[in-house]
Amino acid sequence: MEVRLAECAGFCFGVKRAVDTVYEQLKTGKTIYTYGPIVHNEEVVKELEEKGVKVIHDFSELKDLIQSEQSAAVIIRAHGVPRAVYEQIEKCGMECVDATCPFVKRIHNIVEKESREGKHILVVGNPGHPEVEGIVGWCQGPVTVLETPEDVLAYEPLPDEKLCIVSQTTYNYNKFQYIVEIFRKKGYNDSVVNTICSATEERQLSAQRLAKEADVMIVIGGKHSSNTRKLYEICSRECANTYFIQTLDDLHLELPKAFRLVGITAGASTPNKLIEEVQNYVRINF
Numbered sequence: 001m002e003v004r005l006a007e008c009a010g011f012c013f014g015v016k017r018a019v020d021t022v023y024e025q026l027k028t029g030k031t032i033y034t035y036g037p038i039v040h041n042e043e044v045v046k047e048l049e050e051k052g053v054k055v056i057h058d059f060s061e062l063k064d065l066i067q068s069e070q071s072a073a074v075i076i077r078a079h080g081v082p083r084a085v086y087e088q089i090e091k092c093g094m095e096c097v098d099a100t101c102p103f104v105k106r107i108h109n110i111v112e113k114e115s116r117e118g119k120h121i122l123v124v125g126n127p128g129h130p131e132v133e134g135i136v137g138w139c140q141g142p143v144t145v146l147e148t149p150e151d152v153l154a155y156e157p158l159p160d161e162k163l164c165i166v167s168q169t170t171y172n173y174n175k176f177q178y179i180v181e182i183f184r185k186k187g188y189n190d191s192v193v194n195t196i197c198s199a200t201e202e203r204q205l206s207a208q209r210l211a212k213e214a215d216v217m218i219v220i221g222g223k224h225s226s227n228t229r230k231l232y233e234i235c236s237r238e239c240a241n242t243y244f245i246q247t248l249d250d251l252h253l254e255l256p257k258a259f260r261l262v263g264i265t266a267g268a269s270t271p272n273k274l275i276e277e278v279q280n281y282v283r284i285n286f
């Protein structure tokens with residue numbers, strides 16, 4: 001049985017950069033906090049916690065800390081945070097180390113500028129995702145999050161309103177094209193900036209190509225990782241035997257002899273170590 005890894009899988013540029021930043025900061029000897037989990041992968045977060053990195057979740061935790069900490073740094077995660085969080089960290093007098101992925105930062109800059117100029121910002125993405133919450137938190141005026149083509153069809157702007165449309169970096173590329181087409185047909189006064197990250201698109205396309213050929217697809221990633229869930233969605237459409245696992249422990253495979261190709265892909269927050277473990281396991285056991 002052949003085991004093949006998708007051409008693009010695992011840590012993307014932004015996630016690697018954020019995780020490297022945490023390791024760099026650990027060398028300074030300061031107490032290191034990350035604002036939210038640094039990436040959406042429990043294994044990575046657990047490993048960092050073992051090295052003393054603490055995760056804070058909201059302003060109130062930050063305020064409590066300032067009473068006790070003298071030498072501490074707060075690292076902003078790869079997905080970014082609302083502008084108010086930076087202000088809060090500064091107010092608390094703590095050092096802020098920004099590991100926001102430059103592709104996400106680009107969206108912050110666009111929405112801040114365009115909303116200052118009076119445009120209504122439309123963010124195509126999942127409203128509950130931290131990246132989208134971060135983007136919304138950089139808008140200086142009206143902002144609406146649209147998750148699905150149905151939301152877009154139902155959306156009616158105010159008369160004469162100028163719109164600026166951006167997308168969550170991990171949004172499905174084809175779905176976004178479809179949404180742009182809906183806007184084009186409605187004839188609104190809009191400007192569209194495709195802010196889907198190429199790492200996401202490359203992962204999606206190479207996962208799709210592999211899933212078309214594979215008898216079984218294994219998608220590895222954190223359960224809260226939106227890009228991993230999208231990979232799972234894409235692979236499931238092409239391959240009926242698609243499995244979503246977080247670690248090797250979740251994998252319970254029974255593979256019929258007639259199966260020839262096992263494909264593996266992984267979300268952008270999945271470390272190489274995990275991917276190799278799964279690859280080796282399948283190679284040895286089947």
Ligand code: SF4
Pocket residue numbers: 012013014015078079101102103104169197198199200268
């Ligand atoms: Fe940055 Fe893209 Fe990775 Fe998100 S998927 S962290 S935008 S490189």
